[in-house]
Amino acid sequence: MPSRHTVADAYLNIAERIFQVVRRPMRPREIIIEAYAAGLLPPHLHGSRQDKTLHARLSEDISSNPDDSRFFRTAPGVFFLEEFRLDPTIPLISRDKFLAPRRRKELKRDSVLIVDLDFTSDLRPDKQTLSVSRLLDVLRAGRYSYRSVDYAMRSESSIVVHSFVVVHQNGMVLSFRCGKYFPSTDPLYGTRSIGVGGAIFPDDNDMLYHSMYGIIGNGINELRYGIGLPNRLAEVARYTNQVRPYIGVLVPDAIPKVVHVVMGYQCPDDFLPSKSALSINDLRWVDAINPTNNISDYDATSRILFQQDHVRELIRAGAPK
Structure with a gap:
């Protein structure tokens, strides 16, 4: 034999x-x-x-x-x-190489980006949002570390950083249902969302472009893993600043605490997003102004972005000048 x-x-x-x-x-x-x-x-x-x-x-x-x-x-x-x-x-x-996604069920075993946010000075008066410039100040001041999610769950001052990329095209935004490979500690677990992303890992940081401590780098990687963004488009997105940070959102009642760094990505006309990971299901485009009659079906960050009109502003900010 x-x-x-x-x-x-x-x-x-x-x-x-x-x-x-x-x-x-x-x-x-x-x-x-x-x-x-x-x-x-x-x-x-x-x-x-x-x-x-x-x-x-x-x-x-x-x-x-x-x-x-x-x-x-x-x-x-x-x-x-x-x-x-x-x-x-x-x-x-x-010729585009597809990389198999990280098995996100193992997230709690990994070291992820954690920041120390001061609710009295870093967050805006609404206690929910944070300017990107203020978040960068926190990172530049060294108020961050890479630790386990278990550590963040035990620490009162630690907040896990997640990327949250809103993919848009012609006034529409891409939405999806979170699948079984989202860990239960992810605030998107079990919801519909307009944010492709996840926790930031040490190897998301890249010195060859402005990866924003790995946050932008992770967002681009998640676009590749989650919705099949080809390598050629991912490279263009990296080196021409196509994934743009817009605002930080502190997720209400998340355990551990999570801040979503909301970014915008204008989807090229020649790219059709497709389900590439088990963590993403039921892809569909929704109107940026009137997404659905059942907004409660969405995760907390998506609801905040829709209800406070951030989605339309994010699209406008990312439009070609």
Whole structure:
């Protein structure tokens, strides 16, 4: 009987040969169909769901060899050959690398960005909002650290920072239902929201552009993980300042305390947002002024943004000059 590694290598070699012929991203089931048609599957490779076996082998190879794998994902469950990523004859959309999202159920084990906010001076008189410039003052003063969410739950003065990117296009904003991979400590858990984002991790900070202590960097990463923003558009967003901080919102009654850094991103006309993570469901565009008759269905930050007319102002602030 052939060893597991021999079988894995055989499947990967077959996938490579199919990609070299068809020269486009494919799902494992498509690869298997093409392999049968070309007579490439030897007798020792068998099974009722060979596509699942191939999917597992491709995923394992990418995970085990992040810098040296022959393969990469262009979307969830869609694979292609690394050798074609710099081939100008391949459409750009087929060369964008999709990164599998962080498993957000493990959030409590990670170190996340936490700030020390003074309710008497840092927050506005409404005790709910915070100017971006004031938040930057807090960060520049060194009143932040990277600690566990468990720590934040035990500390009275600690507030976890989350990115909250409002994606908009032609007067509409993108909304979604939060899926099962949102941890129960996330204030968006179980709600509809207009904010793509999450907790800020140390590796979200990037010295090559103004990532705002990782807050903007995280927002762009979440756009990639959550709604499938291609790498080419993510790079443009990074280096041309397309994700713009607008306001901070202290989430009412959140445990641990959370401040959402609300940012705007004008969605390009050639990009169609799609569900790319298990944490996001039921994507739909809603009117920026009249989102729904049931505003209570939304998370607290989304309600504040709609009710205080921040959404329309955010869109106006992000419009091309």
